[in-house]
Amino acid sequence: MADTIAAIATGPVRSAIGILRLSGPESVPAVSACFFPLSGRKLTDYPPGRLVLGTLRDEEGSVLDQCLATYSRAPHSYTGEDTAEIQCHGSPAVLAAGLETLFRRGVRQAGPGEFTRRAFLNGQLDLIQAEAVADLIDAQTTDAARNAAGQLGRVMTRKIQTIADDLVDLLAHFHVVLDYPDEDIDPFREEEIIQTLGRNARALGLLRDSYRRGRQLTEGIPCAIVGRPNAGKSSLLNALLGYDRAIVTNVPGTTRDTVEERCVLGGVLLRLIDTAGLRETEDLVERMGVERSRAALAQAELALVLLDGSQPLTAEDEAILAEAAKCPHRLVLVSKSDLPHVLALPEELEWITISALTGQGLDLLEESIRSRFARQLPRQGEMLTNARQAEAVGRAAEALQAAAEALECGLTPDAVLTDVEGALAALNEVTGKSVTEEVTRRIFQRFCVGK
Ligand SMILES: Nc1nc2c(ncn2[C@@H]2O[C@H](COP(=O)(O)OP(=O)(O)O)[C@@H](O)[C@H]2O)c(=O)[nH]1
Ligand SMILES: [Mg+2]
Numbered sequence: 001m002a003d004t005i006a007a008i009a010t011g012p013v014r015s016a017i018g019i020l021r022l023s024g025p026e027s028v029p030a031v032s033a034c035f036f037p038l039s040g041r042k043l044t045d046y047p048p049g050r051l052v053l054g055t056l057r058d059e060e061g062s063v064l065d066q067c068l069a070t071y072s073r074a075p076h077s078y079t080g081e082d083t084a085e086i087q088c089h090g091s092p093a094v095l096a097a098g099l100e101t102l103f104r105r106g107v108r109q110a111g112p113g114e115f116t117r118r119a120f121l122n123g124q125l126d127l128i129q130a131e132a133v134a135d136l137i138d139a140q141t142t143d144a145a146r147n148a149a150g151q152l153g154r155v156m157t158r159k160i161q162t163i164a165d166d167l168v169d170l171l172a173h174f175h176v177v178l179d180y181p182d183e184d185i186d187p188f189r190e191e192e193i194i195q196t197l198g199r200n201a202r203a204l205g206l207l208r209d210s211y212r213r214g215r216q217l218t219e220g221i222p223c224a225i226v227g228r229p230n231a232g233k234s235s236l237l238n239a240l241l242g243y244d245r246a247i248v249t250n251v252p253g254t255t256r257d258t259v260e261e262r263c264v265l266g267g268v269l270l271r272l273i274d275t276a277g278l279r280e281t282e283d284l285v286e287r288m289g290v291e292r293s294r295a296a297l298a299q300a301e302l303a304l305v306l307l308d309g310s311q312p313l314t315a316e317d318e319a320i321l322a323e324a325a326k327c328p329h330r331l332v333l334v335s336k337s338d339l340p341h342v343l344a345l346p347e348e349l350e351w352i353t354i355s356a357l358t359g360q361g362l363d364l365l366e367e368s369i370r371s372r373f374a375r376q377l378p379r380q381g382e383m384l385t386n387a388r389q390a391e392a393v394g395r396a397a398e399a400l401q402a403a404a405e406a407l408e409c410g411l412t413p414d415a416v417l418t419d420v421e422g423a424l425a426a427l428n429e430v431t432g433k434s435v436t437e438e439v440t441r442r443i444f445q446r447f448c449v450g451k
Helices: 027-034 092-104 114-121 127-138 142-152 155-179 187-219 233-241 284-299 315-324 362-373 387-408 413-431 437-445
Strands: 005-008 015-023 035-037 052-057 063-072 083-090 221-227 259-265 268-274 302-308 329-335
Touching: 005 092, 005 114, 015 027, 015 092, 015 114, 027 035, 027 063, 027 083, 027 092, 035 063, 052 092, 063 092, 083 092, 114 127, 114 437, 127 142, 127 155, 127 413, 127 437, 142 155, 142 187, 155 187, 155 387, 155 413, 187 268, 187 387, 187 413, 221 233, 221 284, 221 315, 233 259, 233 268, 233 302, 233 329, 259 362, 268 362, 284 315, 302 315, 302 362, 329 362, 387 413
Parallel strands: 221 268, 221 302, 302 329
Antiparallel strands: 005 015, 015 083, 035 052, 052 063, 063 083, 259 268
């Protein structure tokens, strides 16, 4: 039987409320020993789930806090075990003292993600949902939160389960055929099987591909800031971040390496990459920087092209515009709007005028990013956001594709069987139906203590 764990579930900062939580068989006795309802009754005189007002006391009986407590009985709780919670005033000192008192009642400190790990092991959550819990906590934008919330609500689980059910049916059919080798598969049925395999292979392929956007949701949309030296790229980065991250000077070629920072703009998490100005140069270090800039641009989802509004357009600018046009998204920014305007641009080009110095136009840039990227997602919860899941889903897609092709080429069912079994095993890894101890350990390591 599992032991009883306890942790401070809220952040280590002064706040309105701070929560101590426990899970395991000793949860309720441990809390009952140090929490006393104001009514004079015992906590367990109240039904589970009720919030009860009382005092939290240390072993000497001195009051640490006036607070609320509640408990749940297995299996009707987050972890599936008996659990209890004390909602204290959010003083880190009060919480530490409360936790210390609980430790003296025989409970121990929980490790990272241990509550959610227990929930998974007790079948309260599958692995997709458990990982969605971590995604929710890590969410930096509402879009990221929405996708994680959808996964917590089993949207992704159902999608994968439907496919897995199809595969189980197919396997059952194959086994019948193999058990009675004299009977050939009905050709009509074979056509149907090929179609089922193909349909599920495509669905899984799309799911695997959703990881590209899903990853942008959690890691940020790669956004390269490009332009000639001195166009104002580093100044823009600093203005967007709100602090001086990159060095700004009037010496062209100041930024030699790419500088990367995350920021949320218009409700969208961006991975801003400030680059060395794109130009031909004799300087070896700067040339390497320019190479990195080109690489950053090639991998970017969004290119912010800066053109110096106080200077005439140059051939270099035009080359950069053309190169950035290959990015899935390009935004042209005319910088230094606080200086006299000199730049003339072709009519067909759309641009936003900004000044990193005064902040003028940055709101328009923000709106433009919001309208391109925010809430442009598929149904919430339908995007894979982690590499482990994407890899396994990809493996399942390939195995099914191979199975469909093998059947079409007239291979015998036993050859096809292995592929379908492989695909099913990969899907079971995703949901956690079959997953190694080592993998779950690594997954829950990512969580914070108290979750
Ligand atoms: N007046 C004005 N000067 C700017 C603005 N943005 C950048 N600069 C100046 O332009 C020069 C080059 O800026 P920097 O950000 O280093 O350009 P980068 O080489 O493209 O990174 C510096 O002297 C900045 O102070 C702006 O919005 N207004
Ligand atoms: Mg720079």
